[in-house]
Amino acid sequence: MTITRRSLLQYAALAPALGGLPRLTGAADQSVKADYTLRIANGLVELSPEHIVSTTLYNGQFPGPLLRLREREPVCVDVFNDTDTPELVHWHGQTIPSEVDGASEEGTPFIAAHGMRHLLFVPKPSGFRFYHTHVAAGGDLNRGTYTGQAGPVYIEPKNDPGAHDREIFLVLKEFAPSLSRGGDMAMDFLAGDPLRELQQMGEQADRQAKDRRKGFEVGYQRFCINGKMLGHGEPIRVKQGDRVLFHILNASAGEIRSLALPGHAFHVVALDGNPVPTPGEVPLLWLGTAERISAIVEMNHPGVWIMGDLDDDDRRRGMGIVVEYAGQRGRPQWLKPKAFRWDYARFGRSNVAPTPDETIEMTIVKNNAALDGFNQWTLNGESFSMESMKPAHTVHQGRRYRLKFRNASDDIHPLHLHRHSFKLIRIGGKATSGVIKDVVMLGGFQELTFDFVADNPGPTLFHCHQQLHMDFGFMTLFRYA
Numbered sequence: 001m002t003i004t005r006r007s008l009l010q011y012a013a014l015a016p017a018l019g020g021l022p023r024l025t026g027a028a029d030q031s032v033k034a035d036y037t038l039r040i041a042n043g044l045v046e047l048s049p050e051h052i053v054s055t056t057l058y059n060g061q062f063p064g065p066l067l068r069l070r071e072r073e074p075v076c077v078d079v080f081n082d083t084d085t086p087e088l089v090h091w092h093g094q095t096i097p098s099e100v101d102g103a104s105e106e107g108t109p110f111i112a113a114h115g116m117r118h119l120l121f122v123p124k125p126s127g128f129r130f131y132h133t134h135v136a137a138g139g140d141l142n143r144g145t146y147t148g149q150a151g152p153v154y155i156e157p158k159n160d161p162g163a164h165d166r167e168i169f170l171v172l173k174e175f176a177p178s179l180s181r182g183g184d185m186a187m188d189f190l191a192g193d194p195l196r197e198l199q200q201m202g203e204q205a206d207r208q209a210k211d212r213r214k215g216f217e218v219g220y221q222r223f224c225i226n227g228k229m230l231g232h233g234e235p236i237r238v239k240q241g242d243r244v245l246f247h248i249l250n251a252s253a254g255e256i257r258s259l260a261l262p263g264h265a266f267h268v269v270a271l272d273g274n275p276v277p278t279p280g281e282v283p284l285l286w287l288g289t290a291e292r293i294s295a296i297v298e299m300n301h302p303g304v305w306i307m308g309d310l311d312d313d314d315r316r317r318g319m320g321i322v323v324e325y326a327g328q329r330g331r332p333q334w335l336k337p338k339a340f341r342w343d344y345a346r347f348g349r350s351n352v353a354p355t356p357d358e359t360i361e362m363t364i365v366k367n368n369a370a371l372d373g374f375n376q377w378t379l380n381g382e383s384f385s386m387e388s389m390k391p392a393h394t395v396h397q398g399r400r401y402r403l404k405f406r407n408a409s410d411d412i413h414p415l416h417l418h419r420h421s422f423k424l425i426r427i428g429g430k431a432t433s434g435v436i437k438d439v440v441m442l443g444g445f446q447e448l449t450f451d452f453v454a455d456n457p458g459p460t461l462f463h464c465h466q467q468l469h470m471d472f473g474f475m476t477l478f479r480y481a
């Protein structure tokens with residue numbers, strides 16, 4: 001018998017009466033027809049005729065195919081792993097069971113080398129999400145998110161299809177990684193000031209480090225938007241008066257990106273796919289690793305422009321895309337925008353959040369070069385153990401938790417909670433409410449507070465989304481009581 005998605009749904013509705021339907025999500029019946037197929041294999045990405053990278057891809061392309069799903073309508077995805085190593089596909093930003101979330105730490109089974117998994121889950125919440133590999137890379141820059149395994153997901157709201165002139169997805173990514181001691185990451189663009197107490201903790205950790213040198217950082221040779229270096233691939237063609245809705249994803253393994261379009265402003269409507277309480281205009285965007293921004297740009301400044309990163313070096317190495325107005329020609333122009341501080345609270349409300357049931361504090365410390373030259377990260381003095389995978393925190397279903405982070409390092413950390421969304425409570429020294437996210441940048445020597453409701457039972461991973469940080473300790477596991 002062939003089970004269709006629809007009949008499976010009917011079966012699921014009967015399941016409680018039948019005493020439950022184990023493994024409905026996850027290892028579903030092999031005869032359920034897939035809505036999408038993802039094939040993980042090595043392939044080539046032509047960033048430009050001079051720069052062709054060989055890496056692991058979904059369906060032989062970068063980015064992976066845009067998956068359009070409907071909120072709360074079950075979807076079946078067949079994932080084939082044609083590589084020689086086990087893989088995991090993480091459905092970033094979705095409230096789904098641990099078994100299909102795509103994190104081995106939560107108990108998701110690996111997709112065996114040359115094997116396949118038939119994934120069935122109910123997409124939610126609506127909005128701009130993405131999928132990416134969730135294997136640890138450690139010092140192997142051919143693994144994990146250093147590869148081309150990332151693709152956009154758009155979950156259509158159940159009732160509101162939305163209206164706008166045009167919708168364009170931009171996936172920002174870099175290739176050709178290498179290790180070096182120290183890096184040149186932008187540091188001073190986030191709102192808020194460093195806290196003296198956290199700086200002192202950081203200085204103390206530096207003094208105690210056995211290795212006096214800086215730990216390894218990852219740098220990149222090539223940068224691209226939608227798989228093409230700036231100046232290659234098709235420009236974004238617009239007409240004066242167009243209102244273009246951009247869905248922008250930073251699919252980097254660890255880079256923080258900025259994006260500006262000279263003479264134009266971004267009207268931010270959603271962060272990480274979630275509508276913001278106070279939409280508004282900003283002159284440029286900043287996106288931590290794995291963050292998404294949805295913003296409308298009114299095309300009211302005819303010309304041929306470079307929409308690109310503020311960093312001259314990264315932009316020259318490809319991080320940008322040309323925006324060309326109808327009837328305009330000539331060399332694409334770049335104008336350096338004025339400095340602008342990125343402040344999440346700008347998109348929030350000033351209401352006071354309800355009191356949480358429990359507050360959990362996490363202090364983040366870096367041990368310079370402690371692990372064979374790599375920095376080791378600790379949360380409250382503990383580095384996550386991939387051997388024991390022991391949960392550090394227990395939550396109770398239905399309770400509201402407040403997580404307070406204290407960053408005793410100079411690095412910016414894009415903090416990510418799996419399988420739940422969270423609400424920003426305090427950031428850059430400012431109280432806010434109503435901003436719902438799944439990744440947020442914590443500034444160097446700063447504090448940040450967010451709340452989440454334990455409403456999706458199952459092991460839940462929390463980590464820094466910088467591959468280099470999560471692989472060297474910056475992770476913790478929540479379990480439900």
Ligand SMILES: [Cu+2]
Binds near residue numbers: 474
């Ligand atoms: Cu980090």
